[in-house]
Amino acid sequence: xxxxxxxxxxxxxxxxxxxxxxxxxxxxxxxxxxxxxxxxxxxxxxxxxxxxxxxxxxxxxxxxxxxxxxxxxxxxxxxxxxxxxxxxxxxxxxxxxxxxxxxxxxxxxxxxxxxxxxxxxxxxxxxxxxx
Numbered sequence: 001x002x003x004x005x006x007x008x009x010x011x012x013x014x015x016x017x018x019x020x021x022x023x024x025x026x027x028x029x030x031x032x033x034x035x036x037x038x039x040x041x042x043x044x045x046x047x048x049x050x051x052x053x054x055x056x057x058x059x060x061x062x063x064x065x066x067x068x069x070x071x072x073x074x075x076x077x078x079x080x081x082x083x084x085x086x087x088x089x090x091x092x093x094x095x096x097x098x099x100x101x102x103x104x105x106x107x108x109x110x111x112x113x114x115x116x117x118x119x120x121x122x123x124x125x126x127x128x129x130x131x
Contacts, residue, residue, distance in 0.1 A: 039103045040065030046130050052122020055081070057115050057130060059108065066127075067102035068117030074098055078120035086111045086129065 038044075042060025049055075052072070058065045066083040079101035082092035085108040093102050101117065112131040118124035 039067045039069075039100060040105065046127050048117075048125040048127055050117075050119075050123040050125040052119040053079075053117065053125075055115060055117035055125040055127060057083070057113070057127050059113070059130075062107060062109050063105055064108040064113040064115075065103050065105040066115035066117070067100050067104075068119065069100050070098070070119060070122075077122075079118065081115065081117045083113060083115045085109070085113050 038058070040056070040058035042058040042063065042065060044056060045059045046057040047054055053068055053070045056067050056069060064083060064085065066081050068079050068081040070077075070079065076096050076098050078094070079097045080092060080094035081102040081104055082090045083104050083106050084090035085106050088106065088111075091104050091106050093104050095101070106113065112129040113127075114129050115127045116124065
């Protein structure tokens with residue numbers, strides 16, 4: 001049963017809820033927008049593709065953020081991403097993921113940053129220092 005509503009003569013509220021929910025889907029934000037799907041704040045500054053994925057680096061408001069994204073999401077596999085502001089220790093994320101490792105954010109100020117990303121059995125990438 002839907003929401004605990006059952007019996008004859010009670011379909012009105014159920015249909016109203018379903019219609020309202022359907023309206024959200026039909027009239028909601030447009031799907032496929034790159035801005036809506038961005039995992040990090042800031043603007044994209046570098047993307048490096050490799051065999052099974054892409055390493056993406058974003059910067060804005062004194063922060064830098066990185067993610068490793070799988071080209072074919074869905075299969076759980078070992079993924080990692082690290083990011084480092086010049087003069088600071090690197091920060092990272094790794095695990096068995098289906099789509100993204102990260103996002104990992106560091107305070108960069110006006111310093112250069114670098115990132116690395118990898119997907120098991122699918123290669124790796126590095127951005128080099130980005131200023």
